[in-house]
Each structure stands twice: as structure tokens, then as C-alpha cells.
């Protein structure tokens with residue numbers, strides 16, 4: 516919300532977050548209002564979010580007419596030559612897509628990386644060593660990370676890749692065939708809708724030995740051998756997730772601050788669930804202690 520609309524955490528962002536959770540819950544529900552409570556709730560929540568964001572867009576248009584400009588995503592959209600031609604509805608739709616696509620995915624991956632690290636003390640200790648080294652090279656504790664730091668976290672990147680592979684935050688993607696497609700002896704006729712399950716290759720022992728085991732070290736030895744089209748947590752082709760690098764950077768920075776400043780332990784037993792979307796049953800509560 517800060518990046519999109521320059522809004523700091525407040526009551527309004529919190530109520531927006533609550534509505535978003537309902538939208539996310541309804542995402543994979545059966546889209547029949549008469550039988551699905553979560554679908555109904557999601558539709559109502561989406562209406563509230565659209566109403567709320569429409570007011571923000573209108574307000575911003577007025578402010579821009581008076582020469583006020585904010586350096587955020589909404590500002591960039593309205594700055595565009597085409598910005599004025601986009602209806603409020605289109606802009607709100609774009610903002611909702613970015614909030615949904617960018618928030619739940621990255622925050623779930625962060626949560627799961629913490630869970631997997633907690634359950635793999637050796638991986639946690641190696642990651643902490645890497646991050647402590649980066650922190651030690653900084654003059655003071657508040658000095659921010661820079662791009663070169665991000666590029667010198669090879670083991671952290673292994674942990675992130677492995678978290679994405681095992682957790683399958685986005686379980687699959689939709690496509691429509693533009694012509695008849697031959698696949699493994701089957702013909703998928705032109706115009707059919709396809710659900711490509713990304714989980715399939717990620718959990719295949721043929722591509723990833725002991726595929727169900729969280730093993731970040733596999734990326735040290737196997738990275739070059741893994742064909743590009745079997746590790747596809749961000750989809751692929753022209754619709755490849757545009758946030759793929761941003762989310763890796765966010766998770767890296769989060770892990771850096773977490774392991775260099777804090778230690779933690781799980782507050783209760785929790786379990787990863789994969790349906791309707793990947794997450795933890797209890798949102799993985801932890802007790803955190805500043806080092």
C-alpha cells in the first residue's frame with residue numbers, strides 16, 4: 516500500500532488488509548453464490564475494496580489537477596500519457612491485482628521460509644552465518660542493504676528457491692490453447708482452457724531427488740542441471756510474474772533483518788496446508804526475541 520498509494524499503516528490499511536484476506540480466501544472457492552459462503556464473502560469484500568480505492572483514485576486525480584504529485588505506483592499510472600484515459604475502474608482493478616498478486620504471495624513465502632528454517636537448524640545456521648557476514652561489513656547497524664549485498668547471498672537464494680519449490684505458493688496457472696496442441700500423445704483442441712499445475716514438476720522425483728524434502732543445498736549442486744522449465748514458481752512465457760525479482764529481494768531483506776537481529780521459536784504447532792492455497796493452518800505464530 517505504501518508503494519502503490521503512499522499510505523502508511525493506519526486504521527484504513529488494516530481494514531483494507533482484512534478485506535483482502537477475505538478476497539484471498541474466496542480466490543479458489545466454487546464460484547456459485549448460492550452454495551459458497553467464502554465466494555459470497557469474497558465478492559462483498561472486493562466491492563468494499565473497489566469502493567474504497569475508487570475514492571483514493573478520485574481524490575488523487577483532483578490533487579494532480581492542482582499540481583500535486585506523489586511518487587508511487589498510482590502517480591506513475593496517472594502520469595502516463597494514457598493515464599487520463601484509464602477509467603477509475605481500470606485503475607482500481609490494476610491496483611487490486613497488484614495488491615493481491617504481490618502481497619499474499621510474498622508474505623506466505625516469507626512465513627514458510629521461517630517455518631522451514633526453524634525445522635532445519637543447519638540451514639538456519641548457514642543462512643545466519645552468510646547474513647551476519649554481510650552485516651559485519653556494514654559501518655553501523657542501521658546501514659541499509661544495497662544491491663551488491665543482495666547479490667552476495669548465494670545460500671539465502673538457495674533457501675528462497677527451495678521454499679518456493681516446496682511450497683508452491685501459486686499451485687497452477689491458466690492458459691487457453693490458440694491452436695491444437697499435441698502433448699504426450701494427447702491432443703488438446705484449440706480454444707480449450709488449461710490448468711497447468713506448477714506443483715507437478717516441482718514435486719517430481721525425476722527432476723528433484725526426494726522432492727518432498729526441503730533441501731536448500733540441492734540448488735548448490737543441481738542448479739545448472741535443472742532444466743529451466745521444471746522450476747517455474749513464477750510461471751513462464753510472456754505472462755511470467757513481473758514481481759519475481761522484487762519478491763526475492765523482499766524475502767532476502769526480510770530474512771537478513773530477522774536472522775541478524777532476532778531469534779525466535781514457534782508459539783504453537785502448525786502445519787502447512789496446500790488447499791485452497793498454500794499457507795499455514797494457524798499463520799505460524801512465533802515468539803520473537805531481540806538478540
Ligand code: HEM
Nearest residue numbers: 616617620621624684685688749750751754755756758762
Ligand atoms: C513469492 C512471490 C510470488 C509468486 C510465487 C508469484 C507467482 C506468480 C505466478 C505463478 C504468476 C502467473 C504467471 C503465468 O501466468 O505464467 C504470477 C503473475 C503475476 N504476478 Fe506474481 N508472484 C509473486 C510475487 C509477485 C509480486 C511481488 C508482484 C507485484 C508486486 C506480482 C505481480 C504479478 C502480476 C501483476 C501477475 C500477472 C502477470 C500477467 O498476467 O501478465 N507477483 N505471479
